[in-house]
Each structure stands twice: as structure tokens, then as C-alpha cells.
Amino acid sequence: EADIYQTPRYLVIGTGKKITLECSQTMGHDKMYWYQQDPGMELHLIHYSYGVNSTEKGDLSSESTVSRIRTEHFPLTLESARPSHTSQYLCASSEYKGNRGPQYFGPGTRLTVL
Amino acid sequence: QKEVEQDPGPLSVPEGAIVSLNCTYSNSAFQYFMWYRQYSRKGPELLMYTYSSGNKEDGRFTAQVDKSSKYISLFIRDSQPSDSATYLCAMSEDSNYQLIWGAGTKLIIKP
Numbered sequence: 001e002a003d004i005y006q007t008p009r010y011l012v013i014g015t016g017k018k019i020t021l022e023c024s025q026t027m028g029h030d031k032m033y034w035y036q037q038d039p040g041m042e043l044h045l046i047h048y049s050y051g052v053n054s055t056e057k058g059d060l061s062s063e064s065t066v067s068r069i070r071t072e073h074f075p076l077t078l079e080s081a082r083p084s085h086t087s088q089y090l091c092a093s094s095e096y097k098g099n100r101g102p103q104y105f106g107p108g109t110r111l112t113v114l
Numbered sequence: 115q116k117e118v119e120q121d122p123g124p125l126s127v128p129e130g131a132i133v134s135l136n137c138t139y140s141n142s143a144f145q146y147f148m149w150y151r152q153y154s155r156k157g158p159e160l161l162m163y164t165y166s167s168g169n170k171e172d173g174r175f176t177a178q179v180d181k182s183s184k185y186i187s188l189f190i191r192d193s194q195p196s197d198s199a200t201y202l203c204a205m206s207e208d209s210n211y212q213l214i215w216g217a218g219t220k221l222i223i224k225p
Contacts, residue, residue: 031211040122042215043202059212090157102148103213105157
């Protein structure tokens with residue numbers, strides 16, 4: 001079944017740790033996205049990719065980095081986590097029909113930095 | 115002023131009622147309109163995807179777009195407790211990849 005997977009679902013870590021949030025999709029989509037969402041707030045785009053070796057920053061300034069070495073895999077890395085990074089991180093993908101395809105989301109990773 | 119405005123709720127209605135959820139927007143270039151449902155601690159799930167103006171129906175859900183008023187609606191008929199969730203609207207221009215999101219309306223269906 002085509003789907004989007006995110007691991008871990010929940011992560012609690014200490015300040016200064018390096019972390020990588022994993023996102024994989026079996027939808028066959030070219031475009032992938034990372035969003036940050038705080039409770040009761042709208043989604044903010046932090047990174048996106050049009051395909052392999054393509055990465056772009058979104059509207060929300062973020063200290064994270066991403067890579068896209070394989071079509072199906074789009075990991076997000078924080079080199080040194082801080083309490084201000086506490087949030088829910090959502091990965092999404094879409095077809096590359098020009099810009100028109102709707103986005104499909106994974107279950108999210110809820111990150112808490114102590 | 116935000117590009118997309120959505121009443122945060124919560125909106126509480128009895129089971130079986132018709133629910134109306136709404137978003138207003140300011141950018142007349144928006145052409146693609148989406149409604150997502152998000153359960154607590156889950157990712158958003160696509161419910162409806164429409165282009166330009168008009169209505170689209172899928173089971174108990176109907177999406178309406180009124181571009182002249184810059185207003186979109188999602189109607190839920192015969193609402194069920196399982197419909198309790200946060201409903202997010204999103205929209206985009208024809209020439210721009212980026213979705214612009216509302217902050218979501220929390221809906222509670224009381225048994």
C-alpha cells in the first residue's frame with residue numbers, strides 16, 4: 001500500500017544533541033516537504049524538494065537541514081537541538097504535475113527538547 | 115492580516131447535525147483549494163481537492179468555492195462523533211508550489 005512513513009513518532013532529547021527525523025514514501029512522488037506545526041497553529045513550510053539532489057528552504061527560518069539522495073527518502077537533521085525546536089514535524093509528498101498536486105502527509109514526529 | 119483566515123473554534127454540535135466550516139482568503143490568484151482533517155497527534159488527511167469555483171461532493175462531505183467572495187466552505191452532513199477533529203483549509207496559486215494554510219477549526223460532535 002502506498003504510504004508515507006515517519007520515524008520516530010515521539011522523541012524526547014536533551015539540549016545540544018544531534019537528531020535526524022526520518023521520512024520515507026512509497027507513493028512514487030517527486031516532491032517532498034517538511035512542515036513544522038505548533039498546537040492550534042497553521043503549518044509552516046521549512047524545507048521542500050522537487051526530486052533527487054534538489055532541496056530548498058521554505059518560508060519558516062529553520063536551523064535544520066535536509067537531503068534528498070533517493071526519491072523515496074527525505075530526512076531532516078538538527079545538528080544541535082534546543083528547547084525552541086520543540087514542535088511537531090510533518091513530512092508530506094505530492095506529484096509533480098506542474099504545481100497542482102495535493103500533498104499527502106505522514107503521521108508526524110513530535111519532538112521535545114529538554 | 116493573514117492570507118487565509120479560519121475560525122479556530124471549537125465548534126460543538128450534536129450528532130446528526132449539518133456542519134459548516136469556512137475559510138476566507140485575500141489572494142485572488144488562488145486557484146486550488148483543499149480541505150484536510152487532522153486527528154489529535156496525527157498528520158493531516160486530505161478530504162477534498164477542488165479547482166476554481168463551484169461545488170464538489172464526496173459522500174457526506176461537500177466543498178464549495180466562491181471566488182468572487184474569496185470564501186470556501188466544507189459541509190458535513192449527518193455528522194458523527196468520529197468526525198471530531200481539526201479541519202484545515204489550504205490553497206495555492208496556479209503558478210506556485212506553496213500551499214497557504216488556515217490555522218484550523220476544531221470540531222466536536224457530541225453523541
